[in-house]
Amino acid sequence: MIYDIEYETMPREALEAIQFRRLKATIERGYASVPFYQQKFEAAGITPGDIQSLQDLQRLPFTTKQDLRDNYPFGMFAVPMENVVRIHASSGTTGQPTVVGYTARDVDTWAGLMARSLMAGGATRGDIIHNAYGYGLFTGGLGAHYGAEKLGASVIPVSGGNTKRQVVIMKDFGPTILTATPSYALHLAEVAGDMGVSFPDLKFKYGIFGAEPWSESMREEIEEKLGLVAVDIYGLSEVIGPGVAMECYEAKKGLHIFEDHFIPEIINPDTGEVLPYGETGELVFTSITKEAFPVIRYRTRDITSLNPTPCTCGRTMVRMNKVSGRSDDMLIIRGVNVFPSQIESVLMEMQNVEPHYQLVVDREDQLDILTVMVEVSESMFSDEVKTLQGMEKEITKNIKDYLGVSAKVKLVEPKAIARSQGKAVRVIDNRKI
């Protein structure tokens, strides 16, 4: 079902007219109220008056995560604080956190986008939504919560953690929609199993999962273990939070970007050049309705491609494919772009192989050498050397087939791969360039 038929199925021409009007207003307001944008535009020799078409967006400079950090905490706000009703922040695991603000209208816009998303993911009025996204500074919990209320569904604001209690609630309240990160969803199923509760026998019909990248094979695993239809939601707090793009349960093939609020571009992460539909690169967003925290050409660092072909669900909005990696993780091996997540997918697709791996890049005689270290788990271990060698060959072949790059595969003992604070170190680049 479609929450906002008028906008979500709008013919492209009408949509583009609205986009241009809103883009122009955003640029004028950003230039007038945020010193950062004014300085950036001036340095690039551009004024808001130069933007005469949607195409002209490409002439504007990019905004990066570092720019947001440099303006910590409120330097990017385009309205006075008395108009800001909500503040969220992203976790600062790799540096200073980024802080975002919302006006009352922004909160309402966001709730509307989340209502669209929940409905695209199978929810409707009368559904009970078990919302296990974390509530707090993170946008996931409150984003889904406001959307659920806007939709008219009953929302259980259970947040993350206290998993055993969540299982009891799921059993007793009979929620029909699960919203959570995909990894937490699998954890819920595992804990339910330990408690003797069969997850597929619960009342869930749809699960709306996001906030971290997940693969098609993970989707299969979730659908099988949880007994529901799993759909992907995308968003980031810098742009608005969850609800920037949403997969429809009808097609489950890419996420519709709500283009009446956000203009997407795909760029070559090295040159900044805008790439045509279908080509893979870094996703860039310009918000065109936000008041408190407008972003102009914000580089998400997420790697994906855009698909403009009409969708069976009836929505006219362009689809982004599942995010396949992060541009800051990207390795260029002999001219081929390689993302650790792609290697992970190759390993996940193989029987018995577990995706515990590390990529090591060296340069010998001007040539890049990629070594993929794979930990030998009990399920893939054999007492016969030729079987293990066969597995190495198969992994090498699959990497070559899927990624077009030659890699040397090396089997290693479990725990041979360095872990920092519990997270495996996925890439070691020894090249001195």
Next chain:
Amino acid sequence: MQAEQISVFLENKAGRLCEVTGVLAEAQVNIRALALADTSDFGVLRLIVDHTEKAKTALKQAGFTVGKTDVLAVEVPDRPGGLHEILDLLQSEGINVEYMYAFVNVTGENAVMIFRFDETDRAIATLQAKGFTILNREQVYSL
């Protein structure tokens, strides 16, 4: 009829074999037979021990990847051509030897070899029909 063998995945790094024997010594496990098959990168260590489960648990706790395989312990007649008789018999039956290795020390008159065949059941029948002795589990572990 079959004996249990444990196998351990080892990276080709100095000192790894010594760590395995250290873990087993600590666990009071006695190694009865052993063989290492290796490539330039990794090796597979195969072991017959007196306490299989104890050895497996100790190695796993030490972080090794451990597997368990059924193998045959066959007495080899202590005379010239003794091993050849066995291999020739299996060859004529079309049964392949995946790998084989000898026991560390054997008391008594015959040598004992560990075999891994592609068709274990047929190997047992073939060998027994020709009068070869296959040791049972208890006999193997107490050798």
